[in-house]
Amino acid sequence: MAYLLQTRQGALRGRDDHGITAYLGVPYAKPPSGERRFGPPEPAEPWDGVRDATGFGPTAPKDDYIPMYVPLFPEVDIEGDDYLNLNIWTPGGGGLPVLVWIHGGAFTNGSNSLPEYDGSAFARDGVVFVGVNYRLGAEGFAYLDGAPANRGLLDQIAALQWVQDNIAAFGGDPGRVTVAGESAGAWCVQTLLSMPRAKGLFQRAIAQSGGAQHVLTPETGRLVATDLALRLNAEPTRASLARLSPATIARAVRAVVEEVQTAPDPDKWGDLALSAQPFAPTVDGDVLPGPPLDGSDPDVALLAGTTADEARLILVASGTIDAIDEDTLHASAAAYGLDADRALAVYRANRPDARPGDLLSAIVSDWYFRVPVVRSAEARGTNTWIYRFDWAAPALGSGHGVDIPFAFDTLDAPGLEARIGPEPPQSVADAFHAVWVSFVTTGDPGWAPYEPSARTVGVITDTVTAVDDPAGSERVLWEGRR
Incomplete structure (x- = not known):
């Protein structure tokens, strides 16, 4: 494939790597700065000449993860306002299926340029891969007076529209698009499935470790925005926050997240004390008309799933898994809405050697991840497949985020050993990656819906x-409760 190609905005020069061409840092929208800050995305400006697309573009403004996640999820930070960009890997040809990737990171972190998100393996297997950057934290998700809600989701829709308009030039078929995401990215995918503005922009979807229930009400969105503004000596409005630098706001966002995720006061934060995501899509009645669970498009095929022990990431990273005692376990089960005595008997029967911390991890994994995925499938009623990733890493087990480099077949990417150990099995990557390629290519992952x-x-x-x-006996415990 030629390294030069023409998009609607102008010509691009990519870089070749063993027959796969990457086009990196390709803008799909104007920089969201100046008068466009906290506004809806606007299509990228055309350019003259040939744009160099051989290196990654800027990443969205963000602060560090809270300390316990820093060694597990290395970040890439590239300064610049032109961060609404795409990274594209293609094998060349034409009429190929397309996979559009929405990264995770709790709506406040991450980027499309992480080494584990390299799309070469998908391109190797006949898929055009597109990684998306979108606005994070307050820039993308704070519920502000004078600003459209869910700006990060609007960015993703703009990226999907760019794919419709341009992907044929990269060898992709705009009628064979799968949108996929992990964690916060999966919640975005589940939300996009219910959004009228996204209809027709993709035909399949993959939600990796994320259901459709984690959205904010306008009241909760205002609570978060007001708390953020108080920390900044500002007002929860577009005009007020636009006077502050993105870096200043990102530091305050991190402070809000750290409070909600490590020492939440239920009297202050309400449901956020359990969901722990203060920056997330808001059901505003316009951009997001209603709860995603109520409106998921059944015409779009959905592959959704979780790791077997998602919450182990949280409990191991925080150092609390060994400190959980029976009293804490019992109180926590009740706080998540279970009949604690009955539930613990069931969870313990299925794990006779489990410690209290292990049992709490199973309960939190179900409340936060598995049950929402099941509810998504039940609400859709058709055209949905569910998976469970069971391989266990040495420290984190089958914890949240362990499965990402297996799906991408990027086990050799730098910075992953703390999460997946020194010798992750290639055979598991072969199996999981093949499931994704099969679904993206044919709509069938290999088992019954x-x-x-x-x-x-x-x-x-x-x-x-x-x-x-x-684990059906555990699933039943949540009927009518989650």
Whole structure:
């Protein structure tokens, strides 16, 4: 494939790597700075000549993760306002399926330029891969007077529209687009499925460790914006925050997140004390008309799933898993809405050697991740497949985020050893990556869709095994509660 190609905005020069061409830092919208700050995205300006797309572009403004996550999720920070950009990997040709990736990071962190998000393996297997940057934290998700809500989601829709307009030049078929994301990215995917503005921009979706229930009400959105503004000696308005630098606001965003995730006061934060995501999509009645669970488009095929022990990441990283005692476990089960005695008997029966911290991890994993994914499948009623990733890393087990480099087949990316250990098995990456490629290419991951009669789940290790209703006795505990 030629390194030069023409988009609607202008010509690009990419870089070749063993027959795969990457076009990096390609703008899909104007820089969200100056008068455009906290506004809706606007299409990128055309350029003259050939734009160099051989290096990554700027990343969205953000602060560091809270300390316990820093060694587990290395960041890439590239300064510049032109951060609404895409990274594209293509094998060349034409009519190829397209995978559009929305990164995670709790809506406040991450970027499309992390080494584990390298799209070369997808391109190797005949898929045009597109990684998206979008506005984070307050820039993208604070619920502000005078600003459109859900600006980060509007960015993603703008990126998907750019793909419709331009991806054929990269060898992709705009009628075969899959949008995928992990964690916050998966919540975005589940939300996009319900948004009228996104309809028709993709035909398939993958939600990796994220359901459709984690959205804010306008009241909660205002609570978060007001708290943020107080920390900045500002007002929760577009005009007031626009006077402050993105870096200043990002530091305050981190302070809000740290309070909500490490020492939340339920009297102050309400439901956020459990959901722990103060910056997230808000059901504003316009950009997001209603709860995503109520409006997921059944015409879009959905592959959704979790790791087997998502919350182990939180409990191990925070150093609390060994400190959980029976009293704390019992109180926590009740706080998550369970009949604690009954629930703990069921969870313990399925894990006879588990410590209290292990049992709490299982409960939190179900409340936060697995049950919302099941509810998404139940609400959709059709055209949905569920998986569970079971491989366990040495320290984090099958914790949140462990599965990402297996899906991407990027086990050799730098900075991953703390999360996946020194010798992650290539055979598991081969199996999980193949599931994604199959779904993106054909719409079939390799097992039966999820239906109430069987509740079939594809269980991923170094093989893929179809299992009917795994951990069903635990799933039943949440009926009517989550």
